[in-house]
Amino acid sequence: MTDVEWSEPPPRTELLAGVREGLKELGLSLRVLAQDVLGAEARIDLVAADPEGRVTLILLTTADDDLALAAMALAQRAWLEARLPDWVQIAPQLGLRPEGPLRAVLVAAAFSPTTVAVVQAADPEDIDLVRFRCVRSRRNGSGVRVLLEPVRMAGLRVEAPSGRRAGAPPAAARFRSGLAGADLDLTSDERQALD
Numbered sequence: 001m002t003d004v005e006w007s008e009p010p011p012r013t014e015l016l017a018g019v020r021e022g023l024k025e026l027g028l029s030l031r032v033l034a035q036d037v038l039g040a041e042a043r044i045d046l047v048a049a050d051p052e053g054r055v056t057l058i059l060l061t062t063a064d065d066d067l068a069l070a071a072m073a074l075a076q077r078a079w080l081e082a083r084l085p086d087w088v089q090i091a092p093q094l095g096l097r098p099e100g101p102l103r104a105v106l107v108a109a110a111f112s113p114t115t116v117a118v119v120q121a122a123d124p125e126d127i128d129l130v131r132f133r134c135v136r137s138r139r140n141g142s143g144v145r146v147l148l149e150p151v152r153m154a155g156l157r158v159e160a161p162s163g164r165r166a167g168a169p170p171a172a173a174r175f176r177s178g179l180a181g182a183d184l185d186l187t188s189d190e191r192q193a194l195d
Contacts, residue, residue, distance in 0.1 A: 007136035009062050009109075010144045016045055018146025019060055019107055019132060026130070026148055028105075030056055033094065040079035042072060047080065053097040055084060060107045060132075066115045073104040073127055101126045109133070111151050119152065128153040 009015045016035070023030060030048035033055075037044045046058035057076055061069045084098045104127045106119075111129050119127045129151040136144050 003138055004135045004145075005138050007134040007144050009132075009134050009146075012060075012062065014144070015062065015132070015134075015146060016060060018134075018144070019058070019148065020046070022132070022146050022148035023058070023105070023130075026150060026153075030058075033096075040072075040075045042076070044076050044080070049094065049096055050103075053095045054100065054103060055080065055096055056103040056105060058105045058107065062109065064110075066106070066108045066111045067118065069106050069108060070115050070119050070122070070127070073106055074122060077102045077104050077126075103128070105130060107132055107148070116152055 010018070020032065029051050031050075032046055032048045034047040035045065037047055044057050045060045048056045048058065050056060057073070057080055059069055059073055059076065081102055084096065084102070087094070088096050088098045101123075104123075106127065107130045109132060111131065116129065119129060130153070131149045131151050133147045133149070134144050135147060
């Protein structure tokens with residue numbers, strides 16, 4: 001029997017801190033520039049930059065509104081792109097690149113096939129999807145940990161936990177039903193336990 005169990009997400013500030021740590025574990029080298037920035041009629045959870053100075057905005061939802069989150073990402077990205085030259089002028093020491101599209105990372109508990117299709121059609125290179133899940137120790141019931149799993153990360157080109165390139169088509173089906181492991185909606189830890 002395992003020592004951990006699935007858990008409800010912690011309060012938003014703790015969840016966002018867990019997401020920040022989890023992005024590092026996914027291999028993303030992002031330097032957070034701002035948190036909870038008022039953008040286009042809503043807040044941007046995180047504004048960050050990669051080592052080359054390309055700006056990334058990170059949006060998180062705990063509700064079942066991943067399609068709305070994708071639409072908000074497009075609006076927030078346009079809002080931030082219009083203001084980025086001002087940020088560069090005010091703080092040149094940040095080393096930001098104002099040219100080129102901004103990247104967006106959307107973080108949710110789940111993404112519907114519709115949302116994935118919309119993101120792919122809207123911007124196949126610069127909007128990435130990451131699913132979060134929370135676990136807690138059974139021994140003491142405390143210490144919620146946020147686990148992140150890439151759903152679609154074409155723009156960031158990080159390695160998926162399974163060792164295949166994130167965003168690449170899944171390996172050939174291993175089941176008689178024609179399903180592949182990706183169709184089972186398992187986390188990387190759950191897949192490893194089954195292998």
